[in-house]
Amino acid sequence: MKRENSSPTMKDVAAEAGVALGTVSKVVNGLPVGDSYRIRVEDAIKKLNYQVNSYAQGLKANRTHTVALLIPNTIQPFYASLVYHINLSLLKRKYRMLLCSTDYDSGLEQEYITMAQQNKVDGIIGLTYNPNLIIEESTPFVAIDRSMGPGIPCISSDNFAGGQLAAEKLADLGCKNVAFLRTGSSLTNEPNKRKAGFENGCLARGLQYELKILNDGEPFEEFEKFLEEHIDNGKLSFDGIFCVTDSLAYSILKALRRLNQRIPEDVQVIGFDGIRYLGDKDYVCSTIVQPVSEIAEMCVELLLQENMPAKPPLVCLPVSYAYGGTTAEALTEQEQ
Amino acid sequence: MKRENSSPTMKDVAAEAGVALGTVSKVVNGLPVGDSYRIRVEDAIKKLNYQVNSYAQGLKANRTHTVALLIPNTIQPFYASLVYHINLSLLKRKYRMLLCSTDYDSGLEQEYITMAQQNKVDGIIGLTYNPNLIIEESTPFVAIDRSMGPGIPCISSDNFAGGQLAAEKLADLGCKNVAFLRTGSSLTNEPNKRKAGFENGCLARGLQYELKILNDGEPFEEFEKFLEEHIDNGKLSFDGIFCVTDSLAYSILKALRRLNQRIPEDVQVIGFDGIRYLGDKDYVCSTIVQPVSEIAEMCVELLLQENMPAKPPLVCLPVSYAYGGTTAEALTEQEQ
Numbered sequence: 283m284k285r286e287n288s289s290p291t292m293k294d295v296a297a298e299a300g301v302a303l304g305t306v307s308k309v310v311n312g313l314p315v316g317d318s319y320r321i322r323v324e325d326a327i328k329k330l331n332y333q334v335n336s337y338a339q340g341l342k343a344n345r346t347h348t349v350a351l352l353i354p355n356t357i358q359p360f361y362a363s364l365v366y367h368i369n370l371s372l373l374k375r376k377y378r379m380l381l382c383s384t385d386y387d388s389g390l391e392q393e394y395i396t397m398a399q400q401n402k403v404d405g406i407i408g409l410t411y412n413p414n415l416i417i418e419e420s421t422p423f424v425a426i427d428r429s430m431g432p433g434i435p436c437i438s439s440d441n442f443a444g445g446q447l448a449a450e451k452l453a454d455l456g457c458k459n460v461a462f463l464r465t466g467s468s469l470t471n472e473p474n475k476r477k478a479g480f481e482n483g484c485l486a487r488g489l490q491y492e493l494k495i496l497n498d499g500e501p502f503e504e505f506e507k508f509l510e511e512h513i514d515n516g517k518l519s520f521d522g523i524f525c526v527t528d529s530l531a532y533s534i535l536k537a538l539r540r541l542n543q544r545i546p547e548d549v550q551v552i553g554f555d556g557i558r559y560l561g562d563k564d565y566v567c568s569t570i571v572q573p574v575s576e577i578a579e580m581c582v583e584l585l586l587q588e589n590m591p592a593k594p595p596l597v598c599l600p601v602s603y604a605y606g607g608t609t610a611e612a613l614t615e616q617e618q
Numbered sequence: 619m620k621r622e623n624s625s626p627t628m629k630d631v632a633a634e635a636g637v638a639l640g641t642v643s644k645v646v647n648g649l650p651v652g653d654s655y656r657i658r659v660e661d662a663i664k665k666l667n668y669q670v671n672s673y674a675q676g677l678k679a680n681r682t683h684t685v686a687l688l689i690p691n692t693i694q695p696f697y698a699s700l701v702y703h704i705n706l707s708l709l710k711r712k713y714r715m716l717l718c719s720t721d722y723d724s725g726l727e728q729e730y731i732t733m734a735q736q737n738k739v740d741g742i743i744g745l746t747y748n749p750n751l752i753i754e755e756s757t758p759f760v761a762i763d764r765s766m767g768p769g770i771p772c773i774s775s776d777n778f779a780g781g782q783l784a785a786e787k788l789a790d791l792g793c794k795n796v797a798f799l800r801t802g803s804s805l806t807n808e809p810n811k812r813k814a815g816f817e818n819g820c821l822a823r824g825l826q827y828e829l830k831i832l833n834d835g836e837p838f839e840e841f842e843k844f845l846e847e848h849i850d851n852g853k854l855s856f857d858g859i860f861c862v863t864d865s866l867a868y869s870i871l872k873a874l875r876r877l878n879q880r881i882p883e884d885v886q887v888i889g890f891d892g893i894r895y896l897g898d899k900d901y902v903c904s905t906i907v908q909p910v911s912e913i914a915e916m917c918v919e920l921l922l923q924e925n926m927p928a929k930p931p932l933v934c935l936p937v938s939y940a941y942g943g944t945t946a947e948a949l950t951e952q953e954q
Binding site (some may be wrong): 363560 | 665684687691692693694695698699701702705706709714715716717718726864865868869893895896897898902907
């Protein structure tokens with residue numbers, strides 16, 4: 283092997299910059315050093331074309347080939363599907379997955395983060411709405427759906443585009459007056475952009491719209507009350523409803539039927555997630571489909587990627603629309 | 619600490635029996651040794667009241683506090699629920715879970731079994747229909763739904779009682795002529811007992827019954843043909859149907875509606891598993907509910923149990939019935 287062909291090491295950078303090895307390490311790990319030292323190290327890295335190695339990304343040299351997944355549960359279909367696809371993505375790379383379904387137990391979640399810091403796992407993929415988690419920037423962590431802080435990539439569907447697509451579909455299918463219904467965490471998160479995308483789409487297409495948003499802890503009955511208040515002489519004033527998840531759409535569809543509204547003749551309903559009954563049967567409703575296997579692949583790729591000094595802070599992956607029986611495609615075709 | 623209070627070790631047994639330590643180890647691990655040696659060791663074990671330690675059960679002294687779960691996927695609701703509850707059962711005992719969703723990939727499954735043999739995990743809980751797996755008796759393994767060989771406990775619902783309960787319910791609800799529909803693996807497994815239990819229940823209650831069982835690979839259309847053949851003048855000859863899973867019941871309910879049969883007025887349907895839509899909403903159908911959290915607890919208990927020389931080969935846990943809208947409870951009440 284020719285020595286000159288081997289890539290430069292951190293030691294070579296230290297020699298070139300005329301600083302201690304520890305100083306180079308601090309610079310590549312983003313720890314504080316004097317500006318003059320930092321500049322000398324950065325110049326040396328450039329000159330030698332030193333590739334910041336896995337250590338700088340938080341991936342340690344003595345690999346465990348194990349990644350932990352933090353997820354609230356495996357019972358809700360979107361979570362179940364994420365677990366499945368992340369598992370496949372890891373297994374095909376010969377990585378093992380430690381599963382921690384947390385039900386938002388912050389103590390448990392913090393334990394797994396500590397494991398990552400102690401190199402007991404190579405990294406963590408986490409979907410959590412826990413506001414108290416402490417994740418150091420150097421921890422190899424990839425988040426799903428909610429940004430966990432600077433230096434930690436967040437992967438999600440393109441929720442804004444999904445909301446917009448829902449509005450456009452309802453407009454295309456003849457709706458004039460629509461509603462957006464939402465429950466869920468009030469913490470800042472990517473799925474919240476479904477609302478902004480929907481509003482944007484309504485405005486662009488001249489759709490009248492109303493929003494009904496329940497805060498944490500408000501009961502489902504509030505939605506029923508909202509719908510009842512918009513019924514006049516048996517007729518619902520909305521001809522289209524966008525629900526923030528398929529799970530909410532399932533309950534709203536039941537409520538609409540109790541209120542004697544025909545679907546899709548009287549009111550069309552679109553959900554979000556792309557859930558199928560029993561995992562592989564019919565869609566729950568017409569829906570914006572999340573690209574779950576692509577989200578899984580991206581999480582694993584970004585977590586395990588070496589030589590990537592600046593990982594993308596937010597990755598939004600394209601969604602698609604699927605007909606699931608609660609919109610008027612078939613009726614529209616008959617009319618034509 | 620008083621020395622005489624400490625429990626005897628394998629060394630004490632070796633000294634008492636006048637044999638080498640390795641000979642004692644072989645005896646407690648069931649490996650071949652000469653009969654005279656075996657008798658001397660067994661006598662010494664008795665005399666000293668030596669407790670065969672965890673090593674003899676396959677659980678090794680240098681614990682990893684990690685258990686692997688082999689499961690086909692996490693997307694089918696019954697599997698998703700098992701993963702969730704086994705995860706909780708392990709976490710509350712401070713154990714970690716390596717998840718391997720295998721899609722019946724025998725290579726992958728065998729790798730995890732090798733890990734257990736090499737003490738890289740403390741044991742394995744596995745639900746697999748893979749006929750080629752090689753599991754040595756000394757491997758700490760607990761199976762779900764299908765016996766994996768001598769020395770390996772198998773945990774399942776009481777499938778026989780579940781089948782029987784389905785027949786009894788249909789009889790109680792006024793059915794006279796019923797059918798049992800089944801798909802699934804032709805390998806010997808516990809869920810197959812649903813059929814025998816159902817037949818038993820039908821015979822006990824004087825119900826006429828027919829069986830329609832599809833083998834691996836036969837298409838769903840065979841069921842539709844079977845149902846059509848039993849329709850005369852628009853009327854289905856069966857007034858009750860027991861489907862081997864809720865997933866099959868879901869598809870059968872759709873087929874029955876296509877055939878203009880009213881449910882439950884014309885025909886009542888009972889499934890098996892206790893699946894709820896979207897994880898926590900309505901039952902898919904009236905159903906025999908599997909005690910998933912109890913199955914999970916039992917798997918973990920038996921796997922981690924020390925000082926249990928003879929683990930039970932088969933544990934069947936009690937099922938229950940839940941009304942899910944496809945049987946005639948409400949109609950019957952109205953009549954009364």
